[in-house]
Structure formats: C-alpha cells, structure tokens
Amino acid sequence: MPNNEFAKIHATQLEGQMMVDVLVIGSGGAGMVAALSAKEAGATVAILGKSYPTRSQTSMAQGGINAAIGEEDSIEQHIADTLKSSQGLASEAAVEKLCRDGVEAVRWLDSIGVPFSRTEEKKIAQRRLGGASAVRACYAQDYTGLKVLHSLYDTCVKEGITFYNEYFLLNLIRQTDEKGKVTVGGATALNIKTGEVEAFKAKTVIMATGGYSRIYQKHSTNATGSTGDGLAAAIRAGAKLSDMEFVQFHPTGLKNSSILISESARGAGGYLLNAKGERFTDELQPRDALSRAIAEEIEKSGEVFLDIRHLGEAFIDHELPQERKLAKLYENVDPVHELVPIKPVAHYTMGGIAVDADSQTAVSGLFAAGECANHNVHGANRLGGNSLLELIVFGRQAGENAAKTAAAIEAVIEDPEQLKKDQNFVQGVKYFTNQIDFYEKRYFIGNIFYNNAGIKRNDMGLKAVLGAIRQIQKELPFMGPKDKSKSYNTNLVEFIEFGNMVELAEIMVVGAISRNESRGAHYREDIPDRNDTVYGAHTISWREDGVLCVDFLNKF
Amino acid sequence: MKIEIKRYIDEGEVHEERLGYEVDLEGATLLEMLTEIKTKQDATLSFASGCRSSVCGSCAMRVNGKEVLACAYKPQEGDVVEPLKNMPVIRDLVVDMQKALDFTKVAKAWAGESDAAVALSEEDAAVNELQSDCILCGSCYSACPVYEVNGEFIGPFALTRSWRYVSDKRESDVAGKIEAVQTNGIWDCTLCGECVPVCPQGIAPKSDIDMLRNKSGILGYMDPKFVGGFGGGLDFGAPSF
Ligand SMILES: Cc1cc2nc3c(=O)[nH]c(=O)nc-3n(C[C@H](O)[C@H](O)[C@H](O)COP(=O)(O)OP(=O)(O)OC[C@H]3O[C@@H](n4cnc5c(N)ncnc54)[C@H](O)[C@@H]3O)c2cc1C
Ligand code: SF4
Ligand code: SF4
C-alpha cells in the first residue's frame, strides 16, 4: 500500500539520506502541475501541504480558464487584453508566454480528463469574462476550479507522486556550500497530526502555497488557508517579494460572509441598488472601478444590494442556481423575492515572490509558481480566468526548471540547524504568555486593512495601519496558542499563520505608503493619478539583517 | 442555542467526552458556530475547514447521526455533533482520510491513455458531469455499513470516481479499470443506498456501482458470491445462490 511507501521514503529521509530531488510546497493547482512536470523531467518529487490536495482554494474557482482557442479570438488579442488590464506593470515576454502556452495548457487539461463543458460542434465551451475582447474562458459548468484540481489530483495519484498531507511549512532550509554559495536545501514542517517538527531535504524547492488575501479576514472571498505562509517563509530565507500592495477586490461578495457572488449575476442583467433603492453606477465597468463606486455608495447611503428579482424565478433557477443557493444559505435572503446585500471584498493578491523568466527566486534553487509567485503577468489588475491559466503554464515551467537544476546538484549538505531552531520555536511558543488574544488581533487587522488598506487608501490611513501592525509585532510574545496539546493543534497552526500574516501585512502597507500614485487595484484617494515616471516599476521588498527594505525596480 | 460536541483527544491517554456549548448567532452555519467557539470560548476545539462555501469537502461531520457539511448546515437547539465514521478520529471532529483516499488508487480512478482523437459532444460531457462534481468530503464513506465487516472495501466515492472515468468516452483502458474494482469493490456493496441521501452534491454512488456492475457483466465478470454457489459442486441448495 502507498502508506508504507510513504513511511519508507520518510524514514530514510530522516536518517539524513537525500531522497527527493524536488520538494513542492503547497498541493493546490500550481503545486500539482509543478510536481507532475518535475517528475516527467526525470526528478524524484514529493509534495507537502497543510491540508489535503483537493481541499485547496483552487477548488473554488468557478468562472473559467482563459485560452485563445476560439475562432473569434487570437493569442494577440489575449496578450493585448492582459497587458491593458495590468496597467503597465506586466512583463510583455511573460504575458506572451502565458497566452501562447495557454492553448496547449487547455489541451493538456482536456487530455488528463478535465470534463470541460462542450459546444454543439464538440468543442470546449467558452464564456466571456470581464475585460476580455473575445469569448475566451473555458469552463466546466460552475465548477471549473474543482474539476481542474481533481483531475490534477487523480493524475498525481496515477503517477505515484508522494504526498505529505497535513504538514505545515515552517521555514526553508538554507545551506552554504564549500564555495560559500547559499542555496536552498529543503524545508522544515510541522507534522500537524503528531505535533513534531521534521526536516525535508531536497536539492530544489518549489513554493506553491497560494495567496494572502486572508489578511482581510472576514472581508475576503478566499479559503481560510490563504494566509501567505509561503511568501513569509520565502522572504525570511532571503527571497524578494514584489508588488505586494496590489490586492484585487471583487465587487460582489455577500455582505456578511464575503462569499463570492459570480459576475454572471450582473452579466445576466442584475442591478446594483443603494439604500434608497436607486441605481447609482454602471454595473458592467471593470472590477476595480466598480468596487470603488460601491464602496463610496456604502459610505454615503449605508448599504448596497444586488437586485435580480426582475429576472424571475424560472430564469434564476436555470441560469443562476448557485447564486440563489449561496444567498439563501449565507445571507438568509432569497434573491427571487429579496435584495441581496453585498460589498466589495478582497479576492486575489497580485503581489508575490519575485521570480525571473525561469520561475527562479532570488534564492538559488528556490522556485515559485501560482498565486504566491509574481510572474509579472497580472500587474496592477488581474484579468478573470488568467489565474487558473497561470497555475498551469508557470507551474509547469517551475517544475521543469527545478528538475533541471536538481539534476546538476550532487548532494545536499547536512545542516540540522534550522530544524533545531524550529523545533525549539514550536516547543517554546506554547509557553508564550497569553495576555493578549491573537484571534482578537487577527479580527482587528482584517478590519483596519479593509477600511484603510483596501479599496481606497490614503497616506494617513495607511500610516495608522503601519503603526498598529508594528505594535502587534511587539506584542506577539504576549500572544500564543492557548491549546498546549501536541496532536492536531489547530490553535498553534493558526497562531503561526497569524505571525506570517503580520509579517506580510507590514510589507503590504509599506509598499502602499511608498507608492504615491493610483494604479489598478492600488487606489490612493489622496493621489488619484497614475505616475509612470516614478512608479512605472515594481515594488520590491526584502530583508537585510532582519530590517525590511523596499525599493522600486524600474522596468524589467 | 446549545449544541453538544463529541470531543476526542489521544495524548498518551485517551480523552473522550461530550461537551455542551452555548452560542448566540442568528442564522449562522454550523461552521460559523464552531469558529465562534474556537476563537471566543475554547481554543482547543479542532475541526477542518477551507472554502466556507460547500465546494472543498473539508468540513464534513455528523449531526444527530447524519452526515452534513458544517458550512452548509444550520444548527438546531440540542444538536449533537460528531466526527465522520469509518475513519480513524485524529482529534475532535478531525478524521484521517488517508486510507479512504488511497482506495481511489486501488480503483485506478484516473484518466488512462485518453484518446485525443475522440471529440466529446455536449451529451458525452454530460454523462459524467454529476460524478465529477464529487468534492471528496467522505460523507458517503462514513455512511456506508460495509465497513463494519470489510475495512478493505473500495467504497462509494472511489467507485463513483471509477465510473466517472470508465464512462468517459475517451477512456482507452476500460477493461483495466473494471478489473481493478472486482476485488473488495462493486460486489461487496450491498446496494443499501445509505450513501445516497448524505451526498451534498446529489451524487448517488449506489447507482454508479450498479453501472459498474452492468459494465462488468458485459465484460464477462460475475458476482463472486454467485460463482461461489456453483463452486461447491452444483449444490443448488446453497443459500448463497
Ligand atoms: C471564490 C474564488 C473564485 C475564483 N475564480 C477564479 C476563476 O474563475 N478563474 C481564475 O482563473 N481564477 C479564479 N480564482 C483565483 C484562483 O482560484 C487562485 O488564484 C488559484 O486557485 C491559486 O492556486 P494556487 O495553486 O496558487 O494556490 P491554492 O489553490 O490556494 O493552493 C495553495 C496550497 O498551498 C498549501 N499551503 C498553504 N500554506 C501552507 C503551509 N504553510 N504549509 C504547507 N502547505 C501550505 C495549501 O494547503 C494549498 O494546498 C478564484 C478565487 C476564488 C477565491
Ligand atoms: S449502497 Fe453500497 S456503497 Fe452505498 S452505502 Fe450501501 S453498501 Fe455502501
Ligand atoms: S460522492 Fe458525494 S458524499 Fe461521497 S465524497 Fe463525493 S461529494 Fe462527498
């Protein structure tokens, strides 16, 4: 049985023998694609994830995955739309790769069994998403992400890829070779089930841990695990992060739960109404502009609603069944008869671990892919349907290159220091005094981020957030898990996630304070104009001797 | 509102008890209540969650003996919440799914060498649309009574997944997949239907198993219990017949 196999590989690994060439961290769409392609390139591979693979956020994507396979569409148009949406912050070469390889990416997904919806002509069905000049998003009913993720999982099982489920990444292991060169040598992780900290040695590592929108807590569509752990570990290990202040807000999250109500409701003719029951904006403008319009209206009149009553029960049940179900379940309103209270919520993080044209980070041997990475394809504003595509195209690239790099490395140096440090941390953190409740602070950060570092920002508000975050950093030793037990301690896991979010929160806010302009998702009401001369550049953040540094890297 | 939660922890010695919690949240889902308990009352309560919107399969558990998704269930006064059955409990409401998931490997539930020349029509795609809606929540596995007698039963979701690929027109290794579900598979199911009403996605593993049986029949396989009836030397009196 596979279980014994896992145990065996693991045992030899703990004895200090090199067992995997490529270690993938994060078992969502990007991680599984990377693992499959590294394996295909001849490497031995393992994937480590804090949950089970099929529980990753990728399961939540509904809309679709872009590829210019339609007759009315072209790769050039896809490139042009993506560049336009990025507002000058994307790399043309990277966007070209994304769109060109996209066609083959969708064919490949089809070949591994993704049950795409079909047209009468037996072609993969496509729909039009916001910002696209053609019908471009391939979809599988309402469940595109779910079906892509599960097909990837089944393929990984077929290929015998080793999964370490319920392992929480703590830190990357860095090592110095005889020539003094620093490279990555694996990672440490908390075995959530046993409570032990273990080391995973590898010649190269691929980070694929997803985005960081959960910093906005209740005001985000994201899965509970999108806490940015991989980005935080990467910057601690010497990698650079880029464009961290760019967070895309989705105009129509449910007011209380922030669960996403798909754009299709507005596409089908749904209106937005203010508290007085009046329409106040064009419902079909781009996500960033519409989110601002809604936020302003909420400030003014108190509430905004989505109204689809006029579409009628029959139409709603046929065309928008998911939306009706979600509104009933999570907002206690039936959209056939009632207005649905909505608000814009944090949805996608454009920023991420900075990578070069080979998906390599600033740390030798460390690669990154998926929402945690910044391949410079979304810039200041992501186009719907481009994220799932990015997972496939760049996940594959990261896998191939990590395998190639690993092939040239003979051995990993024995360096148990990081393991000891992290074991001590996990032991010690339980003895942090519990004077301050971190759940309360987590909630607090979500709220100040939503209000001051969200859809609209200004210098004063951002500086207030920075002050609060720095205070919380000082208070961390007075927080900690209340649960002192070893096995499956989710209170401990959530505390470490909280620490990672605090680390990233500072970087996001410093980026937002430094970027004195408005561009895409980053809207400064005190400086509403775009300034290409100074800020037509990526915000780069890194740490030097523990001190956070931020700079703008002019063009690529 | 008061709900009771079955707690379990193994820290050298096993603790098992039912604890009551008082929560006041209007119209909340069970998952929202559990989160409220964890963050405000009792940080040691353990459960799994992810999407909060019924699509990731993390939060399946049992309420008053029936499988539900916590993020889709609205609690009632006095509800008793427990972990899924047929899987080892790791702690509180968290179970170890690994063995259950490994059965998809036994069933070879993946796309074989799929034939790129076969273009699917709308109808072809609709054939396994429902089966591919499975979110791997494990509810059906928890509800299945066969595990009381056979821990190696491939089980409802793995068999649904098998049918999902067997019924795909592009699949070129139907025979191999059918062979893979003969032992501890389709014939061990009693067709009791317990797995059907608990599925949050409206999938009926029982029907998929029936379809796999039909397909097996066409390929010349027989119910081993039925074969066993003859194996005793034409003993027509055998009750297994
Ligand atoms: C509601 C919703 C709808 C969306 N719709 C679309 C759409 O229609 N089209 C589109 O293109 N995009 C869409 N997106 C965006 C897209 O789904 C995500 O950007 C994408 O799925 C991210 O994939 P990923 O593999 O990078 O990360 P994820 O799927 O988030 O996976 C991250 C993995 O890393 C693991 N992990 C995280 N931290 C750790 C740690 N510390 N240790 C170990 N493992 C860890 C997680 O367990 C998980 O397995 C949508 C997003 C949401 C929330
Ligand atoms: S029908 Fe078969 S698989 Fe479903 S619960 Fe009954 S025995 Fe188990
Ligand atoms: S078939 Fe239904 S109940 Fe069973 S795992 Fe899949 S979604 Fe859950």
Ligand code: FES
């Ligand atoms: S949290 Fe994802 S199904 Fe309930």
